[in-house]
Amino acid sequence: MLNQKISEDLKESMKAGKEFETGVLRMLLSSLHNKEIEKRGKDGDSALSDEEIIEVLSKEAKKRKEAAGIFNNAGRRDLAEKELKELELIRKYLPEQVGAEEIEKVIKDVIEKIIKDPEGKQSSYGARFGKVMAEAMKELKGKADASAVSEAAKKFLANAQ
Template structure:
């Protein structure tokens, strides 16, 4: 089942079961997916691929993570807990992300394959890495690993 379809089905279930927190997050995701679908629309064609849906979900997860950091700095533990619950729901729709060690292995292969030697080659390596790991790893992790490997 496509990610968007799964979210829509779970939205209905959350409504029936009166799961207010889950319902709020799923409605938010539905809105973001519809927004992306409209922006991608071409000549009446209006369906998102799973890859595009994953991009939307990863962006939503990243926003939650940033909010958690900000709320922790501000001492707002109540909001931290709320954001963590939302992040957990969003992550349930994302595929398993690669670990740092797996990303590091791919980075080493790409650096060798591209013949990169130092930080001046970072853009070239990052472009190739992000193309290969799109939807499988966060960009911040990939960037960190590539910097470490090129240093």
Template sequence: MTLLDRLNQDMKQAMKNKDKETLSVIRMVKASIQNESIKLGKDTLSEDEDLTILSREVKQRKDSLQEFKNAGREDLVEKTENELDILAQYLPKQLSDEELTSIIQETIKEVNATSMKDMGKVMGSVMPKVKGQADGTKIKQIVEQKLR
């Protein structure tokens, strides 16, 4: 079942359950997918492209969440956390810190990285391997730690 099929199915269920928040999040994700397919001139997007859009939506909300926390807006913090919980249902299983560290160490060996100057090479090689399965910020922190 494609992401779009799942979103449509869950959207119908949210309508039946009168779950406005879930419905709103699903509609936003569907709109993003639709906009991207129009931009690329395709009828349907690949799973990889869907995952990219979903990851972008999650990242936007995480950034907003941090801003809301800094501004002391607890009402918006709670709403954004709920949206993140809803989006998490559509993401692939997240990698544990140990799995992520293992992948990063293998990649460092593959690209023969020795210093912080090689960070771009490592990040460029790691990101496609873990797409949607780990947060970019966490990946960056582990890579920096391993290259020091």
């Protein structure tokens, strides 16, 4: 399980004296612990599945990516580099991301499916976009960044009209 892997890596980084890595791994475990507490309130069982762990890690990765962009725009290269290092460390625990070609293939398949549906063909651009995103993210969840999927969907929907 991913949770155990992160805990083991934390112990190793502490033994090796890697302060930066230790801090990032502690932060990840803290985020996972918070999610467990949140889940415990809903249904009593607090153990997170790997899918839920990946969801938490993806959110943390997204935060780092956004923060790095903001720091770059503000001229704080040092802080941007720190965020990117954290992002790199978090990505070690995420499944490999699919490329643009795979995203485009999934989007094309989903659009074809929706256009074949009589209701999908007549619906507005916004409604079709929502359907395409929902179906595509079901297939690509955890494997692709939602913003990349969104851009591909917009591009192909504009061409499909």
